[in-house]
Amino acid sequence: MKQLFKKRLANHLTEMMKYLRLVFNDYFVLALVFLIGGLGYYYSNALKQLHSGIWWAPLLTIGVLLIGIQLGRFATLVQDPDYVFLLPQESEMVYYLRSAYRYSLVLACVTQVIIWIVLMPFVQVTLLATTSDLFYLLASILLLKAIWLNADFARKYRVKSRWVANRFLFRFLLPLAIFTISFYFEYWVGSLLTFLIILFSTVNSWRWGIRPLDWRTMIDDENNRMHTVYQFFNLFTDVPSLNGSVRRRRYLDWLLRRIRLIPENTYLYLYAHGILRDHEMGGLYFRLTVIGTLFLVFIKGEMLPIALCLIFLYLIGFQMIPFYFHFDDNAFVHIYPVTNDHQMKNFQRVLLIMLCAVATIFAIAVIAINYTNVVTIIGVIVGELLEVLAFIYLYVPRRIQRGQRSRNI
Known part of the structure; x- marks a missing residue:
């Protein structure tokens, strides 16, 4: 034994x-x-x-x-x-x-x-x-x-x-x-x-x-x-042995009803429903947001709160990227009359909404603790704005292309 x-x-x-x-x-x-x-x-x-x-x-x-x-x-x-x-x-x-x-x-x-x-x-x-x-x-x-x-x-x-x-x-x-x-x-x-x-x-x-x-x-x-x-x-990478679960969250229906049901929004509909209802991905987003907010509430300074905001924004966005391929194994999505450009734009739109929500929460926490420090307030707002735009429109497309090449090998 x-x-x-x-x-x-x-x-x-x-x-x-x-x-x-x-x-x-x-x-x-x-x-x-x-x-x-x-x-x-x-x-x-x-x-x-x-x-x-x-x-x-x-x-x-x-x-x-x-x-x-x-x-x-x-x-x-x-x-x-x-x-x-x-x-x-x-x-x-x-x-x-x-x-x-x-x-x-x-x-x-x-x-x-x-x-x-x-x-x-x-x-x-x-x-x-x-x-x-x-x-x-x-x-x-x-x-x-x-x-x-x-x-x-x-x-x-x-x-x-x-x-x-x-x-x-x-x-x-x-x-x-x-x-x-x-x-x-x-x-x-x-x-x-x-x-x-x-x-x-x-x-x-x-x-x-x-x-x-x-x-x-x-x-x-x-x-x-x-x-x-x-x-x-699973906070950092996909774990095959971790079985996910789906939960119906009726209290978030008011967000999903804002999506127009047109062909161009097909993947927007799928990604929004998938992330909100998927226990692992939704829970991951929520946990990292709470952890980051708690760090920022107890951290006071000039540059450190800005650095923590940018680090946690990057970590949250990085964990969402694998969800782009979440529906690739579903045969029905491949018969939709939707191009890959629509898929990328829809995914970027979902990421933009999610990261903007997190950035707003982080900015409020930083400003509430460091309200007397003008440099910190301006730095966190400008830094978050630049990072969100650069991450979504520059980093995400390249990362997804690299992931597609590795999946095709």
């Missing part, structure tokens, strides 16, 4: 590397460098203006840690057919799951250490935490994550005491209690309590292997985890 997990892990990492190469392309890496550098500069300047004794500092830190501890789930890498083919070896699956647990714990701990490093200066400045306090906090975070994964481990088995697999208890209530004790009482007390709990949880976990597996729950959990991973990759 250990060899089976190693083989699946190798295949899984190969697949992840394939998508990561597409995600971290030259453009995105460049945008990421500017984004991290800008946020780091803003963070360092903000720390200089803070002082100890701020009442909301521990509340904010607890909130960030609670969100951060949710990152990193139990990766079992099980598949749907395992319920049939591995059922005769169910008693050996405990060794498979322990290997999966160790892999998941290493990844989760790396993530938690990064979050701790980012928060460390803020905690030192606002809460006057000593070096030993910070390491006690780190121990609490890592042990809480181990407890979190232990609860997920127990969830894979049909244990008698269902509270040991209670997600709400170990994901939210216990971390909230430990962090509250650490920040409002003593850091070492929180660390000691988490150590005692993980000790009890680890000893108790040795008895789970003798119980029957809950195959359906285990497979559903892994499918949900991979669906989340594929959704992230």
Whole structure:
């Protein structure tokens, strides 16, 4: 079973590397460098203006840690057919799951250490935490994550005491209690309590292997985890294994009724309905818009808000380009008396409306936060206008032509 997990892990990492190469392309890496550098500069300047004794500092830190501890789930890498083919070896699956647990714990701990490093200066400045306090906090975070994964481990088995697999208890209530004790009482007390709990949880976990597996729950959990991973990759590239869904959104009918039903608007009708009703594409557009707006609401400066606006506008527009080919596999569209010129113009029109809506939201957010900075206000308006026009009428046609050549090979 250990060899089976190693083989699946190798295949899984190969697949992840394939998508990561597409995600971290030259453009995105460049945008990421500017984004991290800008946020780091803003963070360092903000720390200089803070002082100890701020009442909301521990509340904010607890909130960030609670969100951060949710990152990193139990990766079992099980598949749907395992319920049939591995059922005769169910008693050996405990060794498979322990290997999966160790892999998941290493990844989760790396993530938690990064979050701790980012928060460390803020905690030192606002809460006057000593070096030993910070390491006690780190121990609490890592042990809480181990407890979190232990609860997920127990969830894979049909244990008698269902509270040991209670997600709400170990994901939210216990971390909230430990962090509250650490920040409002003593850091070492929180660390000691988490150590005692993980000790009890680890000893108790040795008895789970003798119980029957809950195959359906285990497979559903892994499918949900991979669906989340594929959704992230789908922000940057097409993921064939991600099945889309269509939803009827009646509250948006007032937008669609404005399309004139004439032959020249055939693809305009298809693209507008498709993007609004497609769960993946519509959700992608909405999520990126919300994330970009939240960044802009908390960023204040002269050039950084402008750069963030342009970066997020580019990312949103770039993710919409593959939808141009969405209807190519539908045989009926090829019998329409519509030329490719009409298709391109209709797609550009849909993109223009979508990006103008996003640009307006971003501009309002930037102006509301930086209303005293004339350079920022003018820069964001002019920059967004130039980028939208250049992206739609210069970049998109070339990108689509390149995509058509690659599809014809």
